[in-house]
Amino acid sequence: MRVLIQLRPGLDLVAAVADPSVVTSASDVADGLPGVVLDRSFTPVAVPRPIPAAPGGDPLSLNQPLIYSMAPDEASVLVRGEIADDEISTRVSLLPASHRDVVGVFADPKIEKTLTCGGDDPVGDWHDVERLLRVADLAAEGLDGSGVALAIADTGINAAHVTKALGRGLTIDKERSWSPSGVTGIPGEFDVDHGSMCAFDALIAAPQASLIDVSVLLSQRSGGSELDGLLSDAIAAYAHLRGVLDAQPAESRALVISNSWGSFSPRWDFPPGHPGNYSDNPAHPFNVIVGSLAQAGADILFAAGNCGRECKDGRCAYPDRPIAGANSHGRVLSIAGVDTDGDRVGYSSQGPGRLTARKPDVCAYTHFSGSRAFGDAEPDSGTSAACPVAAGLVAAIRTQWSSAELPPSQLRTLLRRTADDRGVVGYDYDYGYGVLDVAGIIAALRRRAAKAA
Amino acid sequence: MTSVLITVRLPRDATLESAMRKLELAEDEVDGSYGLVPIDPDEGLYALRVSEETGRRIHAAAGDSTHYPGPYSNPRIEPYGPPS
Structure with missing residues (x-):
């Protein structure tokens, strides 16, 4: 002491x-x-x-x-x-x-600065994220997302807004995009909202990735708001994405799925212990399809959630262990959030997870000025932003490394092992294994390539 | 909760009609717009969206079967941000 x-x-x-x-x-x-x-x-x-x-x-x-x-x-x-x-x-x-x-x-207790919370001003901007992710180094390695399918499962993308905010063009793969039944919008032409923020953030590290617009949160269920959906729609979306993956040649499969959503409340679920429960039950059909799709070669990332103890979102209703359901699945990467100073944001959910204890897995950047999807002064925030930032990095890696060469399970391990450890020494429930570290990732990929040569 | 999910094991490339036949479901008991969704093609596992009442009936009809057909919850999902 x-x-x-x-x-x-x-x-x-x-x-x-x-x-x-x-x-x-x-x-x-x-x-x-x-x-x-x-x-x-x-x-x-x-x-x-x-x-x-x-x-x-x-x-x-x-x-x-x-x-x-x-x-x-x-x-x-x-x-x-x-x-x-x-x-x-x-x-x-x-x-x-x-x-x-x-x-x-x-x-002589440890003193820390106040954590960033929802409503706080942005901490840095997306060019800081670009620098922290060493996007220039990734590009020099040929890792820019070219030819990689990157699905944004969210509220739909507005490509014109994202193009304007990025200052460069983007590719929406309309043919492989998907909407729930009853949603009539055109891929890439949805209202500017959460999905546009996610698309923008994913393209920071993977500027050449091809976006698949999966507007799963726009389903028109009775009694719901415009921006929520039902888990059954996510199941249908994943069945569609399984078709996308299976249509790719086995030797060059590359499909990354970014999910910045979850279920905030046990009120909508059967209780834990019920065989039809979602939050704690690996046998729920959505948890099964997530495992099946990851096994088939998809990289699946979920936001850890915004229920961190220091300043949780007002919608959080789990009394404890808020990383629930697929957000805590063993075959996905659960992404926590840090600001561009590398400090955990106070709303980033802490583990242990409900399906797998060691959640979150790793941290990525959030709470920076980026897409301006919510207004010029509003940051891209929440683990909602951290998840696509990480998904973009995974898509960049997939440019040169198909899932046949580097299976999703091994890629997850690589990202955990190379992460920049924060918090207490080793794994912890605030930062997981640490912040994604691109220098470490590039070095590990080079070693792997040399071994394979 | 207005709808729930049930699952059924069927051969690859099964149709909604074949699932309804196997589960003895009437047209008005199934969400036809949702259809029959493959969960794990390698395992021949599919999902349907039905009312809570139909979910309970399917569960009761399954008896002691080793396959739990549901009902499974179909919770609301929302974007994680911006935090409020």
């Missing part, structure tokens, strides 16, 4: 520490503290002594008018160190007795 140790050494030493023109080190003031590993990189800090402002005041009370004295006979000095976790209580009580200069030992 990291601690701060307060000492009152000799007057000359206190005066030296308090004088910014004098260089002092931790070992000058606190060498030889038993059981303490001193942090020698931490420059000692002089701390003033609070004393009563009025004569006769209680010298121990902080609840009165005070003045702060830096006089050498009043001030003290702080150094930083570490005490073994299993010795902390003994050492803390014995230190003042065993070393006469020690006057107190205090916890």
Whole structure:
């Protein structure tokens, strides 16, 4: 455990520490503290002594008018160190007795900046994401999404808006696009909304990918809003995508599916334990078709969700473990969100997942100024943006690596192993295995190519 | 919940009509616009969308069969963003 140790050494030493023109080190003031590993990189800090402002005041009370004295006979000095976790209580009580200069030992807790939440301003823009994803390096490796089918399962794409926001053209594969029965819009010509944001974000890393517009969230169910659907529509969409995949030559299959949606509430589901339940049941038809499609060679990515403990979406209704159903499937990548500073956004759902405990898998970037699908000042946000950012990267990889050469399961492992670890050391339920790391991915692909040659 | 899903095992390239025959379903018990959706072609597993009442009837008719035909939930799904 990291601690701060307060000492009152000799007057000359206190005066030296308090004088910014004098260089002092931790070992000058606190060498030889038993059981303490001193942090020698931490420059000692002089701390003033609070004393009563009025004569006769209680010298121990902080609840009165005070003045702060830096006089050498009043001030003290702080150094930083570490005490073994299993010795902390003994050492803390014995230190003042065993070393006469020690006057107190205090916890030195980790402090963090406030996490980005929904409604906050964008953190960086999509060119920052382009830089962080090393899109130029990907392009130099021939990884730009050319010839790769990238399905955006969402509210439909408005290609004109995405083209304008990107400043370059895009390809919508209308023939292989799909809509639920009753939806009459034309692929690539839907209203600007969530699906256009996802399309934009997917094209950051895979500018040459061919988009399949799957407007699964536009189904016209009774009693629903315009922008939601039913899981049965997603099943029909996946059956269509299975046909798309099966029509590709087995040796060059490349189909990436980005899903920035989920079920917010157990209210719409049978309870866990019921054989017809979705959230916790790998035998639900949608979870079966997801597994079947991944097994056949598709890369499937799901947003982890926006139910992070620090600032969850108001729609989140699961009392715990909000990464549910296919969003927690073992054969998909569940994508958490970090901002362009690399810090987890506060709304990104934490694991464990309901179908598979180790969810989310990895993090990708979100909450940046990008598509402007929701207005000029509004960021592309939510794990909704992180998921297509990651899907674009997977599509870029698929340019040179078909699912026959690098099966989806091995690609998932590669992305997890190369991820830039954040949070605690190793896997954790906030960041998963870490943030997608393109330099590591390129190096791993080169090693794999060399081995195969 | 206005509709549920049921599943049925049939040979590859099965039709909605063949599924309805096997499950003894009338036309008004099945969502015809949804049709017969292949879940896992290699396993011959298909899904249909039906009313809750029909789902319960299919479950009761299955008896002790090792294949659980449903009903399966058909929950509402929504976009994950922007977070509100």
